Amino acid sequence: MVVTNIDPRRYRGVVFDMDGVITDTAAVHSEAWRRLFDQYLAERPPTANEDHQPFGEADYSDYVDGKRRIDGVLDFLGSRGISVPRGDADDPAGFETAHGLGKLKDRYFLETLTAADALLFDDALSLIETLRDRGVRTAITSASRNCRQVLRRAGAVQLFDVRVDGVLADRLGLPGKPKPAVFFEAARRLDTPVSACVVVEDAKAGIQAGRAGSFGRVIGVARTGSPTRLLDAGADAVVSTLHEISVTNSSDRRLSEVPDAHSRWEEIALRLRDRRLVLVLDFDGTLAPIGTDPTEVVLSSQARDVLQQLSRHGPVSILSGRDLQDVRHRVHLDGLWYAGSHGFELVGPDGAVFAQDIGEPALRGLNEAEQFLREELKTVPGARIDRKRFALAVHFRNVHPGSTGEVRSVVERISRTLPMLRLAHGRQVIELLPDVGWNKGRALRWLLQRMESAAPGAVPVYAGDDYADEDALHEIHDDGIGIVVRSREHGDRLTWAHYGVDGSSSLTALLSRLSSLAGQARPGYP
Numbered sequence: 001m002v003v004t005n006i007d008p009r010r011y012r013g014v015v016f017d018m019d020g021v022i023t024d025t026a027a028v029h030s031e032a033w034r035r036l037f038d039q040y041l042a043e044r045p046p047t048a049n050e051d052h053q054p055f056g057e058a059d060y061s062d063y064v065d066g067k068r069r070i071d072g073v074l075d076f077l078g079s080r081g082i083s084v085p086r087g088d089a090d091d092p093a094g095f096e097t098a099h100g101l102g103k104l105k106d107r108y109f110l111e112t113l114t115a116a117d118a119l120l121f122d123d124a125l126s127l128i129e130t131l132r133d134r135g136v137r138t139a140i141t142s143a144s145r146n147c148r149q150v151l152r153r154a155g156a157v158q159l160f161d162v163r164v165d166g167v168l169a170d171r172l173g174l175p176g177k178p179k180p181a182v183f184f185e186a187a188r189r190l191d192t193p194v195s196a197c198v199v200v201e202d203a204k205a206g207i208q209a210g211r212a213g214s215f216g217r218v219i220g221v222a223r224t225g226s227p228t229r230l231l232d233a234g235a236d237a238v239v240s241t242l243h244e245i246s247v248t249n250s251s252d253r254r255l256s257e258v259p260d261a262h263s264r265w266e267e268i269a270l271r272l273r274d275r276r277l278v279l280v281l282d283f284d285g286t287l288a289p290i291g292t293d294p295t296e297v298v299l300s301s302q303a304r305d306v307l308q309q310l311s312r313h314g315p316v317s318i319l320s321g322r323d324l325q326d327v328r329h330r331v332h333l334d335g336l337w338y339a340g341s342h343g344f345e346l347v348g349p350d351g352a353v354f355a356q357d358i359g360e361p362a363l364r365g366l367n368e369a370e371q372f373l374r375e376e377l378k379t380v381p382g383a384r385i386d387r388k389r390f391a392l393a394v395h396f397r398n399v400h401p402g403s404t405g406e407v408r409s410v411v412e413r414i415s416r417t418l419p420m421l422r423l424a425h426g427r428q429v430i431e432l433l434p435d436v437g438w439n440k441g442r443a444l445r446w447l448l449q450r451m452e453s454a455a456p457g458a459v460p461v462y463a464g465d466d467y468a469d470e471d472a473l474h475e476i477h478d479d480g481i482g483i484v485v486r487s488r489e490h491g492d493r494l495t496w497a498h499y500g501v502d503g504s505s506s507l508t509a510l511l512s513r514l515s516s517l518a519g520q521a522r523p524g525y526p
């Protein structure tokens with residue numbers, strides 16, 4: 001039975017928890033904790049304010065599962081009214097501090113682990129292999145300092161592109177779950193925005209961490225017992241085995257397979273009959289054809305005229321990767337919505353400006369990256385740096401093909417040192433953007449919520465050409481009409497679009513047909 005799906009086009013990375021999800025080690029941990037605490041509680045002199053009942057199953061999931069060792073000791077003992085000092089990493093095993101007791105738990109864990117045989121779950125192996133075959137990158141995370149050793153014993157080291165374990169987390173000073181820091185580090189090392197990452201977890205603290213980090217999807221694994229505790233913690237779906245997770249494209253179409261919008265005009269017209277349009281359009285490669293110099297791109301007068309006509313029939317927005325002022329200047333029409341920097345800054349038809357505050361903390365990183373890249377790339381002929389308020393694009397369209405790899409690796413290098421930024425790939429361009437789960441899809445929904453107030457019940461139509469536009473095409477896949485402007489530059493890639501057109505002039509012709517249709521259906525706007 002399939003309970004949930006990971007679409008490999010929408011999700012480019014999966015972050016797995018280890019114990020209990022990938023390896024059969026949760027029971028070993030649980031037993032080690034039980035042995036530690038039962039012994040400690042039995043030996044501790046009873047007092048009125050402390051509860052010395054034996055360690056139970058609920059205690060494992062409520063207080064220690066998924067947490068760092070010392071947090072587990074402090075949280076569980078705290079729940080029983082007992083407080084011990086944190087101590088420090090040199091404390092001997094069994095010393096009455098969080099570190100000392102944690103070390104004794106680890107000794108018990110390793111004693112039992114030695115005797116265990118098959119550690120890797122079959123369903124985990126099968127899911128990970130499928131994901132990797134479909135091009136999805138995988139990360140393993142664990143609060144355990146024994147993660148590497150367990151993976152090696154399970155023969156699972158090669159299954160993951162990235163590992164963030166207790167040793168690395170301590171070295172980087174990352175707080176444990178339910179804080180999302182460990183997952184953020186994994187997503188950053190996968191070079192994948194959190195919105196395009198799935199978290200697979202069996203611990204309540206891990207589900208809470210995935211939710212707190214706004215990960216694209218958080219899947220709970222309840223191999224035994226009820227799924228309720230994970231659903232209550234915020235899981236999007238809960239499976240009892242990883243066989244219940246499929247990895248398929250929800251809309252499995254390549255650019256060449258998407259029907260041409262002009263030849264399906266009757267179908268489109270029927271869908272829009274007596275309905276208003278809310279139109280959101282990308283700029284470069286969509287409204288205006290791609291050119292070698294971004295500063296010389298102009299909007300044709302035909303395209304400008306048709307946009308003006310359309311804006312008389314319903315709300316129109318331009319959603320671009322360009323800086324807001326740049327794209328506004330190039331389109332040069334009043335009465336439209338404009339969104340720049342991939343939707344991080346927006347302006348309404350009345351001139352009201354909306355900047356997405358969530359991008360602000362990344363400005364320092366963008367400034368630092370810009371300074372570094374200008375210096376590093378100044379000797380690479382053709383490399384061009386294009387700073388937008390909330391994004392930094394490095395163009396390599398005019399770089400010798402033998403040097404484009406160098407450009408990419410310099411950008412990747414700086415991105416690894418700036419966790420507040422994510423990488424995004426476009427047509428002969430690599431960009432750095434705030435890594436805050438905001439993209440053209442989220443920006444499109446934000447725009448639609450505001451634009452639709454001027455045209456309730458209208459059908460959203462989006463047109464775009466690039467990878468970043470796929471987030472928007474996906475966003476309206478179920479309630480709108482998505483149009484991809486095809487180009488040879490991407491090869492025959494997958495798309496969420498319903499229809500395709502070949503080039504910007506074909507899109508202008510389609511917009512003209514839409515304008516006539518909108519004019520017939522609802523003359524005059526608003």
Ligand SMILES: O=P(O)(O)OC[C@H]1O[C@H](O[C@H]2O[C@H](CO)[C@@H](O)[C@H](O)[C@H]2O)[C@H](O)[C@@H](O)[C@@H]1O
Pocket residue numbers: 282283284285286289290291292293294297319320321322323386393395397426427428429431466468
């Ligand atoms: O979201 P868009 O409006 O499509 O903007 C995306 C990027 O477009 C521009 O770069 C692209 O167009 C250039 C001019 O045709 C071309 O030379 C470059 O190779 C393309 O990647 C723009 O310069 C970027 O800032 C935008 O992010």
